[in-house]
Amino acid sequence: MRPIPIGQFAATTISPNNDNTWTEVAPSAAGMKADRLEQVTDWLASRLSDRHFGAQLVVLRGGRVVLDRSVGFTNRDHARVTPRDRFIVCSLGKPFAALCVHLLAERGLLALDKPVSVYWPEYGQHGKQGVTVRQVLQHRTGSP
Numbered sequence: 001m002r003p004i005p006i007g008q009f010a011a012t013t014i015s016p017n018n019d020n021t022w023t024e025v026a027p028s029a030a031g032m033k034a035d036r037l038e039q040v041t042d043w044l045a046s047r048l049s050d051r052h053f054g055a056q057l058v059v060l061r062g063g064r065v066v067l068d069r070s071v072g073f074t075n076r077d078h079a080r081v082t083p084r085d086r087f088i089v090c091s092l093g094k095p096f097a098a099l100c101v102h103l104l105a106e107r108g109l110l111a112l113d114k115p116v117s118v119y120w121p122e123y124g125q126h127g128k129q130g131v132t133v134r135q136v137l138q139h140r141t142g143s144p
Contacts, residue, residue, distance in 0.1 A: 024068055030061040041069045048072035054081030098137055105133075112137070 027034045037059065044057055054072025058065065070081040104110035110119065112134040117124025123131070131141045 023065070025064045025066060027066050030064055030066045032059075032061060032066055037067050041067070041071070044069070045071040054085070056081060056083065056085070056087065101133065101137065 027037055041057060044055060048054060048071055054070065054074055056070045057067065059067040068083060070083055070085065072081050073079060074081050074085055101110060101112075105112050110133065113132050115124060115129060116131050116133055116136060117129050119133075128141070128143070131143075135141050
């Protein structure tokens with residue numbers, strides 16, 4: 001695996017772990033602008049340059065990897081972050097999941113006041129058959 005410098009966008013084989021390999025496609029092949037993606041990676045790198053932590057940014061479009069960049073350090077010894085490094089993300093996905101739910105509701109594809117079991121039948125077990133999507137979003141289901 002050869003590292004890709006920030007700002008260089010070329011078709012490159014990358015391997016985030018030992019059992020998965022994918023090809024990074026040129027942004028133009030996915031209808032994106034390379035200079036805009038470069039701005040994002042440069043911004044991310046600038047935010048981490050003087051700190052003792054790193055990040056990885058992966059952009060997918062149309063099922064293809066358009067960008068995979070690792071920036072910063074994994075520890076105080078300044079070991080560089082690589083695509084093989086793992087990050088603890090905790091609850092970072094919650095706002096994005098909520099955004100998706102609200103977009104579906106806005107488009108009429110999901111109703112906030114219907115039971116979750118309408119969309120996910122297995123959820124409606126053990127006394128949870130009446131729990132609504134809205135209650136889940138408000139953390140009012142009584143579930144741990």
